[in-house]
Amino acid sequence: MQEGVTPWQHRTVLLHEAVEGLWDPAVGPHPQGVYVDATFGRGGHSRLLLSKLGPQARLIALDRDPEAVAHATQGPSAITDPRFQIVHAPFSSWADVMADLGLAQVHGLLMDIGVSSPQIDNPVRGFSFRFDAPLDMRMDTTQGESAADYLAHASADEIAQVIRDYSEERFAWPIAKALVARRDEGQPVRTTAELSAVVARTVKTREAGQDPATRTFQALRIHVNRELGELEDALESALTTLAPGGRLSVISFHSLEDRIVKNFIAKHSREEVDRRVPFAQPKPLMLDAIARIKPSAEEISGNPRSRSAVLRVAERTNVPWSEALVASPAAAGKSRGSKPGAKSGGKPAAKAGGKGGRR
Numbered sequence: 476m477q478e479g480v481t482p483w484q485h486r487t488v489l490l491h492e493a494v495e496g497l498w499d500p501a502v503g504p505h506p507q508g509v510y511v512d513a514t515f516g517r518g519g520h521s522r523l524l525l526s527k528l529g530p531q532a533r534l535i536a537l538d539r540d541p542e543a544v545a546h547a548t549q550g551p552s553a554i555t556d557p558r559f560q561i562v563h564a565p566f567s568s569w570a571d572v573m574a575d576l577g578l579a580q581v582h583g584l585l586m587d588i589g590v591s592s593p594q595i596d597n598p599v600r601g602f603s604f605r606f607d608a609p610l611d612m613r614m615d616t617t618q619g620e621s622a623a624d625y626l627a628h629a630s631a632d633e634i635a636q637v638i639r640d641y642s643e644e645r646f647a648w649p650i651a652k653a654l655v656a657r658r659d660e661g662q663p664v665r666t667t668a669e670l671s672a673v674v675a676r677t678v679k680t681r682e683a684g685q686d687p688a689t690r691t692f693q694a695l696r697i698h699v700n701r702e703l704g705e706l707e708d709a710l711e712s713a714l715t716t717l718a719p720g721g722r723l724s725v726i727s728f729h730s731l732e733d734r735i736v737k738n739f740i741a742k743h744s745r746e747e748v749d750r751r752v753p754f755a756q757p758k759p760l761m762l763d764a765i766a767r768i769k770p771s772a773e774e775i776s777g778n779p780r781s782r783s784a785v786l787r788v789a790e791r792t793n794v795p796w797s798e799a800l801v802a803s804p805a806a807a808g809k810s811r812g813s814k815p816g817a818k819s820g821g822k823p824a825a826k827a828g829g830k831g832g833r834r
């Protein structure tokens with residue numbers, strides 16, 4: 476095995492639907508189009524996309540996980556197609572990556588967000604309560620704060636808010652209190668097994684078919700990787716960087732993410748007139764909502780991890796970004812930073828997994 480290339484497999488979810496969502500089926504991909512796969516993973520979507528694009532097109536992939544980048548660049552899984560390039564970067568910075576590459580406009584942006592199977596199945600990554608390992612949970616292992624590091628300093632209030640807001644865990648407060656009590660006794664939680672044990676002792680009711688630690692692990696993972704803020708930032712950049720007619724194809728795996736995608740598309744594709752203002756003009760619409768697609772029963776039976784997936788597709792209209800700014804100067808601001816508890820689900824005040832660190 477090459478250094479950095481791991482053996483765990485990922486079964487791509489909504490493979491054809493997400494890739495073919497990137498263009499109007501009556502027209503096909505743009506012959507000189509620039510396409511972005513912002514979540515390369517093991518490259519399932521990228522490989523199919525390359526098979527559909529013409530010889531003059533380009534595909535730029537991103538992933539914040541160095542193992543995913545190694546998979547694209549090293550050993551038998553490497554993609555040597557000259558139209559393809561991968562950048563180690565968080566997808567919140569995808570528009571900056573394009574600008575650095577001198578690519579002003581993008582014809583399709585694909586995002587298959589969340590964790591990959593290799594991340595969950597590799598015991599040393601610390602994402603899963605199924606294996607005992609250091610409690611890491613960072614997608615980008617080259618920077619930021621691990622889940623254990625976070626739990627070593629956060630207050631009980633902060634921990635409870637993260638767990639509650641990012642997983643709707645009813646026992647968020649008792650779990651947070653138990654974690655901090657253990658830390659105060661000189662035994663901070665450092666491993667997945669220790670975290671699971673604290674949660675199992677604290678959560679009093681059991682949901683059928685679900686480990687009691689499921690929600691707490693999800694919440695800490697979302698926090699450590701700033702997952703919702705990353706998503707909000709990446710979507711905002713689609714307004715400025717997608718070409719007219721360019722498409723956005725986003726797969727999400729839980730309701731917090733899907734709500735952000737759904738609200739973003741609705742906000743920029745629905746007519747809204749302020750009826751309190753006489754002769755108010757509708758704001759220019761930046762997006763057309765194209766589709767909402769769920770995996771088929773057949774896909775779910777072959778890949779149970781796909782069961783919660785939702786794909787949403789939207790198309791950038793011809794309205795220039797400058798017109799939207801004139802109609803709504805507030806649109807100029809990027810998504811607001813917010814701690815857990817904010818309505819948007821937004822951007823926790825985590826130090827970890829932030830922007831930058833691009834290589």
Ligand SMILES: C[S@@+](CC[C@H](N)C(=O)[O-])C[C@H]1O[C@@H](n2cnc3c(N)ncnc32)[C@H](O)[C@@H]1O
Nearest residue numbers: 487514516517518519520539540565566587705
């Ligand atoms: C569900 S997997 C993608 C699988 C891929 N579509 C395939 O077919 O193999 C999600 C990938 O996105 C990456 N990722 C998640 N959040 C990211 C972010 N904010 N910036 C960059 N990459 C991210 C993860 O590291 C992971 O490799």
